[in-house]
Amino acid sequence: MSAAPAVEITSLVKRYDAVTAVDGLSLRVAAGTITAVLGPNGAGKTTTLEVCEGFRRPDAGTVRVLGLDPWRDGAELRPRVGVMLQEGAGFYPGARPEELLTHLARLHATPLDVPMLMVRLGLDRLGGKDREGRRGRGGTPLRRLSGGERQRVALAAALVGRPELVFLDEPTAGLDPQGRRDTWQLLDELRAAGVTVVLTTHLIDEAERLADHVVIIDAGRVLTEGTPQELISGVSDDVIRFGGPPRLDVGSLLAALPDNAVVREVAPGSYEVTATVDPRLLATLTSWCAANDILAEGLQVGHRSLEDVYLELIGAGRTAP
Numbered sequence: 001m002s003a004a005p006a007v008e009i010t011s012l013v014k015r016y017d018a019v020t021a022v023d024g025l026s027l028r029v030a031a032g033t034i035t036a037v038l039g040p041n042g043a044g045k046t047t048t049l050e051v052c053e054g055f056r057r058p059d060a061g062t063v064r065v066l067g068l069d070p071w072r073d074g075a076e077l078r079p080r081v082g083v084m085l086q087e088g089a090g091f092y093p094g095a096r097p098e099e100l101l102t103h104l105a106r107l108h109a110t111p112l113d114v115p116m117l118m119v120r121l122g123l124d125r126l127g128g129k130d131r132e133g134r135r136g137r138g139g140t141p142l143r144r145l146s147g148g149e150r151q152r153v154a155l156a157a158a159l160v161g162r163p164e165l166v167f168l169d170e171p172t173a174g175l176d177p178q179g180r181r182d183t184w185q186l187l188d189e190l191r192a193a194g195v196t197v198v199l200t201t202h203l204i205d206e207a208e209r210l211a212d213h214v215v216i217i218d219a220g221r222v223l224t225e226g227t228p229q230e231l232i233s234g235v236s237d238d239v240i241r242f243g244g245p246p247r248l249d250v251g252s253l254l255a256a257l258p259d260n261a262v263v264r265e266v267a268p269g270s271y272e273v274t275a276t277v278d279p280r281l282l283a284t285l286t287s288w289c290a291a292n293d294i295l296a297e298g299l300q301v302g303h304r305s306l307e308d309v310y311l312e313l314i315g316a317g318r319t320a321p
């Protein structure tokens, strides 16, 4: 892995009139890795990517992409960087996927093989026939494709030039499970070939499955970052989940448990106890259930997931003064 970061953002600020979308965000992306940027709606993910893509000028701070300034050096960066905008926006609606990809491939020195890329992203199986009656083969105009199909075309368009670095804004939003898996596999292979990938996602399992580095942002700032494993192991507590009648007296259960335990009814009749779990704690919990005539259904002890970490961090941000 090269020592020079593929992307380096330092104290970035971006405002839209009264709204500060990015508020002093700093981030380094190591070359040849996949970085997933997570955060709630409006956190500033797209804006950050758009600054890196050279579409928006920072109000303060610096951004370097492959060592260059994306606002000033766009012409030099464009052939080296692939971009997929949110919801696959921005292509001429009458274009057909095969034409579009072939055209884009011609603009690059060493493009990926278009038929191969189309097969890999299921674009060869697109519905509809072209004028010669050929089914599939990307002969359907973009405006007639479904949202998920357009999304696949947009991903293919970002990748066809064999970029060194790709920015993908929610690449699998709206994709079916097979499409998501195809995308993950392709991104794994690109990383193995040395490509750097920066993506945004609302799918925590996608970040956990794909990313070397996860960055959680909210209100235009980085809340935490690290490998998925680092983020999960940063929280030491385990979680016990069980089902029972709705609206149990969680205060009475809490009183029976050690001081650091937290008990929540996460959905009606669905409970979570977060604590350092040992046999004694488990015995206290089951005794409390027995004393209250409660059969704890599906009782499970587990480690906390990246989703738990994310929800706690975002929740803490929301309730902060």
Ligand SMILES: Nc1ncnc2c1ncn2[C@@H]1O[C@H](COP(=O)(O)OP(=O)(O)OP(=O)(O)O)[C@@H](O)[C@H]1O
Pocket: 016, 019, 020, 021, 039, 040, 041, 042, 043, 044, 045, 046, 047, 048
């Ligand atoms: N062109 C714009 N003009 C004014 N405000 C904007 C503009 N684009 C984004 N914003 C605001 O900036 C903030 C950050 O938006 P951004 O799109 O970067 O968030 P996001 O994290 O990508 O959200 P999502 O997950 O919903 O895509 C939001 O409050 C949004 O309303």
